[in-house]
Amino acid sequence: MNSKALLNTNELAEDHSLGFNLEGDVNLFAVKKDGKIYLYKNSCPHLGIELEWVEHQFLDASNALIQCSTHGAQFIIESGECVSGPCMGQALSRIDFHIDDKGMLWIT
Numbered sequence: 001m002n003s004k005a006l007l008n009t010n011e012l013a014e015d016h017s018l019g020f021n022l023e024g025d026v027n028l029f030a031v032k033k034d035g036k037i038y039l040y041k042n043s044c045p046h047l048g049i050e051l052e053w054v055e056h057q058f059l060d061a062s063n064a065l066i067q068c069s070t071h072g073a074q075f076i077i078e079s080g081e082c083v084s085g086p087c088m089g090q091a092l093s094r095i096d097f098h099i100d101d102k103g104m105l106w107i108t
């Protein structure tokens with residue numbers, strides 16, 4: 001299976017998020033929190049649409065939760081679980097990845 005480097009994780013600031021577009025029109029986003037990276041499919045479980053209105057902004061005002069800009073659903077950064085809003089109890093789709101010794105993030 002082919003792998004593709006998505007980003008240099010050293011360039012993603014703490015409490016920030018970044019959106020990506022992969023071949024085949026798959027949209028993902030990454031969040032860095034407490035030095036750890038979380039990677040999800042950019043698709044709200046409520047309507048299956050993208051989460052952000054402003055490019056690369058996937059977090060709420062306090063950077064504590066992932067937030068959908070359409071109806072305000074909020075998700076735990078570490079698990080993707082929806083804890084508030086119309087898709088409560090559902091979760092974002094997590095994407096498997098690894099980070100090499102140079103800090104490059106790869107998905108499989």
Ligand code: FES
Nearest residue numbers: 044046068071073
């Ligand atoms: S589309 Fe995300 S909360 Fe409705």
